[in-house]
Amino acid sequence: xxxxxxxxxxxxxxxxxxxxxxxxxxxxxxxxxxxxxxxxxxxxxxxxxxxxxxxxxxxxxxxxxxxxxxxxxxxxxxxxxxxxxxxxxxxxxxxxxxxxxxxxxxxxxxxxxxxxxxxxxxxxxxxx
Ligand SMILES: [Cu+2]
Numbered sequence: 001x002x003x004x005x006x007x008x009x010x011x012x013x014x015x016x017x018x019x020x021x022x023x024x025x026x027x028x029x030x031x032x033x034x035x036x037x038x039x040x041x042x043x044x045x046x047x048x049x050x051x052x053x054x055x056x057x058x059x060x061x062x063x064x065x066x067x068x069x070x071x072x073x074x075x076x077x078x079x080x081x082x083x084x085x086x087x088x089x090x091x092x093x094x095x096x097x098x099x100x101x102x103x104x105x106x107x108x109x110x111x112x113x114x115x116x117x118x119x120x121x122x123x124x125x126x127x128x
Pocket of ligand 1 (some may be wrong): 079
């Protein structure tokens with residue numbers, strides 16, 4: 001019994017060590033930006049949605065700087081999709097950290113078909 005338990009724990013320890021090695025190996029290759037993403041971003045923007053608009057027409061973030069993008073449903077049920085940056089947020093998944101690498105304007109759309117005003121729910125994320 002005890003021996004089997006030890007073997008199992010020993011195996012888990014080896015596995016954990018291996019995973020740690022793998023993680024640190026990846027970490028050293030990745031850019032500092034990617035490392036920051038794991039510990040959180042210092043910048044944050046909040047996108048608030050109501051019927052049928054986002055609270056701002058434009059949200060500005062900085063190129064190469066990790067930013068936490070948070071989403072808040074103020075009224076109704078909406079979501080956020082920024083297709084070109086692979087961002088999708090809704091009331092269950094309310095924030096995501098990204099590091100925008102390219103300057104430009106990215107279209108923000110509502111990801112939930114929320115009613116008659118759905119198609120007018122657009123805004124821009126400007127990376128500068
Ligand atoms: Cu909507």
